Amino acid sequence: xxxxxxxxxxxxxxxxxxxxxxxxxxxxxxxxxxxxxxxxxxxxxxxxxxxxxxxxxxxxxxxxxxxxxxxxxxxxxxxxxxxxxxxxxxxxxxxxxxxxxxxxxxxxxxxxxxxxxxxxxxxxxxxxxxxxxxxxxxxxxxxxxxxxxxxxxxxxxxxxxxxxxxxxxxxxxxxxxxxxxxxxxxxxxxxxxxxxxxxxxxxxxxxxxxxxxxxxxxxxxxxxxxxxxxxxxxxxxxxxxxxxxxxxxxxxxxxxxxxxxxxxxxxxxxxxxxxxxxxxxxxxxxxxxxxxxxxxxxxxxxxxxxxxxxxxxxxxxxxxxxxxxxxxxxxxxxxxxxxxxxxxxxxxxxxxxx
Amino acid sequence: xxxxxxxxxxxxxxxxxxxxxxxxxxxxxxxxxxxxxxxxxxxxxxxxxxxxxxxxxxxxxxxxxxxxxxxxxxxxxxxxxxxxxxxxxxx
Amino acid sequence: xxxxxxxxxxxxxxxxxxxxxxxxxxxxxxxxxxxxxxxxxxxxxxxxxxxxxxxxxxxxxxxxxxxxxxxxxxxxxxxxxxxxxxxxxxxxxxxxxxxxxxxxxxxxxxxxx
Amino acid sequence: xxxxxxxxxxxxxxxxxxxxxxxxxxxxxxxxxxxxxxxxxxxxxxxxxxxxxxxxxxxxxxxxxxxxxxxxxxxxxxxxxxxxxxxxxxxxxxxxxxxxxxxxxxxxxxxxxxxxx
Numbered sequence: 001x002x003x004x005x006x007x008x009x010x011x012x013x014x015x016x017x018x019x020x021x022x023x024x025x026x027x028x029x030x031x032x033x034x035x036x037x038x039x040x041x042x043x044x045x046x047x048x049x050x051x052x053x054x055x056x057x058x059x060x061x062x063x064x065x066x067x068x069x070x071x072x073x074x075x076x077x078x079x080x081x082x083x084x085x086x087x088x089x090x091x092x093x094x095x096x097x098x099x100x101x102x103x104x105x106x107x108x109x110x111x112x113x114x115x116x117x118x119x120x121x122x123x124x125x126x127x128x129x130x131x132x133x134x135x136x137x138x139x140x141x142x143x144x145x146x147x148x149x150x151x152x153x154x155x156x157x158x159x160x161x162x163x164x165x166x167x168x169x170x171x172x173x174x175x176x177x178x179x180x181x182x183x184x185x186x187x188x189x190x191x192x193x194x195x196x197x198x199x200x201x202x203x204x205x206x207x208x209x210x211x212x213x214x215x216x217x218x219x220x221x222x223x224x225x226x227x228x229x230x231x232x233x234x235x236x237x238x239x240x241x242x243x244x245x246x247x248x249x250x251x252x253x254x255x256x257x258x259x260x261x262x263x264x265x266x267x268x269x270x271x272x273x274x275x276x277x278x279x280x281x282x283x284x285x286x287x288x289x290x291x292x293x294x295x296x297x298x299x300x301x302x303x304x305x306x307x308x309x310x311x312x313x314x315x316x317x318x319x320x321x322x323x324x325x326x327x328x329x330x331x332x333x334x335x336x337x338x339x340x341x342x343x344x345x346x347x348x349x350x351x352x353x354x
Numbered sequence: 355x356x357x358x359x360x361x362x363x364x365x366x367x368x369x370x371x372x373x374x375x376x377x378x379x380x381x382x383x384x385x386x387x388x389x390x391x392x393x394x395x396x397x398x399x400x401x402x403x404x405x406x407x408x409x410x411x412x413x414x415x416x417x418x419x420x421x422x423x424x425x426x427x428x429x430x431x432x433x434x435x436x437x438x439x440x441x442x443x444x445x
Numbered sequence: 446x447x448x449x450x451x452x453x454x455x456x457x458x459x460x461x462x463x464x465x466x467x468x469x470x471x472x473x474x475x476x477x478x479x480x481x482x483x484x485x486x487x488x489x490x491x492x493x494x495x496x497x498x499x500x501x502x503x504x505x506x507x508x509x510x511x512x513x514x515x516x517x518x519x520x521x522x523x524x525x526x527x528x529x530x531x532x533x534x535x536x537x538x539x540x541x542x543x544x545x546x547x548x549x550x551x552x553x554x555x556x557x558x
Numbered sequence: 559x560x561x562x563x564x565x566x567x568x569x570x571x572x573x574x575x576x577x578x579x580x581x582x583x584x585x586x587x588x589x590x591x592x593x594x595x596x597x598x599x600x601x602x603x604x605x606x607x608x609x610x611x612x613x614x615x616x617x618x619x620x621x622x623x624x625x626x627x628x629x630x631x632x633x634x635x636x637x638x639x640x641x642x643x644x645x646x647x648x649x650x651x652x653x654x655x656x657x658x659x660x661x662x663x664x665x666x667x668x669x670x671x672x673x674x675x
Binding site: 203 | 357360364367368370371374375377380383384386387390391394397398401402404405409410412413415416417419420421422423424426427428430431432
Binding site for chain 2: 454455458459461462463465466468469470472473478481482485489492493496497499500503504506508509512513515516519520523524526527528530531534535
């Protein structure tokens with residue numbers, strides 16, 4: 001049964017990948033990419049990787065689809081046909097692919113317990129982590145304790161990517177003392193937003209009921225990560241997606257009023273700092289960097305405290321970076337639209353004068 | 355019974371993927387994605403039972419939420435002016 | 446009692462599977478968007494509820510049942526809302542049945558190597 | 559052998575599909591989609607390697623002795639989140655290119671660059 005599910009899901013993935021190559025409408029491509037994300041996440045569940053499935057579900061199917069949608073709303077949705085003949089590309093791909101397949105012939109078979117991957121450090125993690133770290137979820141204990149330095153690097157990469165997006169896409173704020181004309185424009189935009197809200201009455205009410213639940217669930221995932229699938233990465237993404245939902249239905253200006261830009265930037269930095277400072281504290285107490293047993297008299301309690309703190313740091317950083325990225329894109333899009341509509345109005349005025 | 359239900363859901367997934375690839379309109383594709391997401395929630399719940407560790411239903415909850423959010427996102431951002439513009443051009 | 450619960454669980458699961466498949470046939474075979482919408486929107490919620498109730502009966506563990514219940518309540522909220530949003534968005538964009546048969550973009554010729 | 563290596567062959571096929579999109583298509587968004595397919599194929603490769611026959615998810619519970627390998631799961635978990643962050647950076651670059659050049663097609667960008675020179 002399990003191998004049947006494996007075969008079928010992978011066959012779906014290949015079918016969708018070929019359909020993505022074939023399609024020219026980028027919006028359809030992105031819809032298919034959403035299905036692709038959902039499918040690969042189900043595949044991860046079938047392969048026992050519940051934590052990975054958790055992350056892929058929220059990231060691959062949710063956030064990356066959203067970001068790509070906002071982007072193609074700015075850049076246009078149809079792709080030009082490929083002009084030159086793709087024979088060269090096809091030849092390169094086929095040769096590389098057949099070499100890789102030749103390479104797989106030496107690999108240990110799928111699922112064999114004697115494969116070299118399972119011999120080196122994994123037995124130590126599986127057998128000893130409950131005594132050394134005291135957390136039932138082995139993935140969390142490896143992520144947050146054994147390989148904490150590695151994870152620190154990943155968090156810094158995420159932070160840097162967020163700052164990069166901010167540097168590329170941040171829009172210049174309007175000066176506060178706007179003249180009457182501009183103020184009227186802003187009021188008009190707000191009016192348009194409000195009228196759009198009137199149309200989505202059902203959606204707004206259901207969303208209002210769902211959002212507190214999503215926040216609660218994000219906290220559950222954050223703090224239950226030691227005992228089940230979950231942890232800072234997943235919780236951060238879920239937290240951010242609740243904010244996306246709010247921003248999409250109630251308009252960016254309302255969301256901006258709820259979430260302050262400088263506060264969210266500060267929170268992203270605080271997450272990284274919290275993570276790093278846990279390491280520094282254990283260094284000051286005379287143990288190795290990220291050796292949490294230095295945090296408390298009882299080593300297991302120290303491990304628990306350390307994992308809790310760094311997961312909190314990861315959650316803060318991931319959530320705020322995702323919000324920063326999404327807000328940058330959405331702001332960019334709204335501003336572009338306002339410029340466009342102003343341009344159209346000006347054109348109309350000129351035409352009327354003529 | 356669990357296996358029969360799982361097979362049924364896999365078959366429905368094929369149908370949803372076919373509709374998602376065939377189109378022909380944007381809304382058909384969104385419908386296919388939405389349906390696919392719901393079926394994924396069911397598949398994950400069933401997989402937990404088939405594989406004998408049903409305590410991981412948290413993932414299915416996330417799927418339900420994310421599915422909703424992505425449908426709202428598609429509707430929100432596919433209504434923008436660029437798309438209307440291209441529609442008008444077509445007419 | 447056990448056999449009764451087993452049988453009712455099987456019945457729920459099979460009914461749910463049947464509804465799923467009928468929705469799937471609907472999305473594949475119906476001629477235009479609104480009828481497809483109808484097929485999916487109607488069967489989806491009921492099929493989800495049936496399969497989840499079947500699973501609940503299948504497993505008497507308390508926490509698992511609570512989680513299944515949460516999924517059930519959420520899908521009862523979410524699927525009709527998503528269907529409603531989709532249908533109303535289609536209506537608003539003047540997406541009448543007449544121009545349904547046109548593809549959504551100017552389909553470029555398929556790539557053939 | 560067919561069953562033993564099926565997953566890896568699928569991974570190779572997916573990887574090559576992503577690679578093909580990246581080198582043969584001119585649209586920048588499509589290229590990013592290709593990259594993300596490539597990325598997912600690597601994830602699938604790692605997770606397939608981690609699977610042990612008869613094992614279950616690496617969360618300790620009573621009465622279970624065989625677990626799948628947790629190390630690839632950890633690597634891929636962080637890689638997914640880093641992947642979305644880098645994808646967002648790529649999309650931001652695409653948006654800026656659209657604003658500067660008025661197009662995200664590789665050929666048109668090249669043409670404009672040649673005109674400027």
